Amino acid sequence: MKVLRKALAKAGQEVETPxxxxxxxxxxxxxxxxxxxxxxxLQVVTFPIDEIIWGALARGEAELSGDRARALELLRETLRHKNRRMASSERSSVILVIDGRNVSSLxxxxLVTAYLKKYGAPEKEFGFAQIWLIGPTVWTTIRLDGPDAGTSV
Known part of the structure; x- marks a missing residue:
């Protein structure tokens, strides 16, 4: 959450804790x-959402490779997963935080440009207030939605 707060502040937004x-x-x-x-x-979801990957990781057997198309699939599935678990009426008050600290190089x-080209604006499809891809630092944090999509701060 600290990284998101810093990213929002760096993007010029006034950030407070209610x-x-x-x-x-x-x-x-x-x-x-x-x-x-x-x-x-704030709703946080770990990226990737693929349970097979995390099960293999827990056993020390994980190996993840692929191209941008695979990264897009994983990102899309993460969004769809969170979308299925929440009523559409609730999403407009939710900032979705996709936590990719373990795979921030993706x-x-x-990736954002390719996602928008292939699937269109996620805020229109899913209705979340904002969607952020969060890495371990502000510099690896990128907004996925809105006019600032693809902006890292």
């Missing part, structure tokens, strides 16, 4: 954030 309530984990709220005076729920402007 003090009137706390995130409710049992409601799927991973955090709360106030951006530009508006409150949002996150790039080129």
């Amino acid at each position: 003090t009137d309530r706390s995130a409710e984990d049992d409601r799927g709220e991973d955090g709360l954030i106030r951006v530009g005076g508006q409150d949002f729920i 996150f790039s402007r080129e």
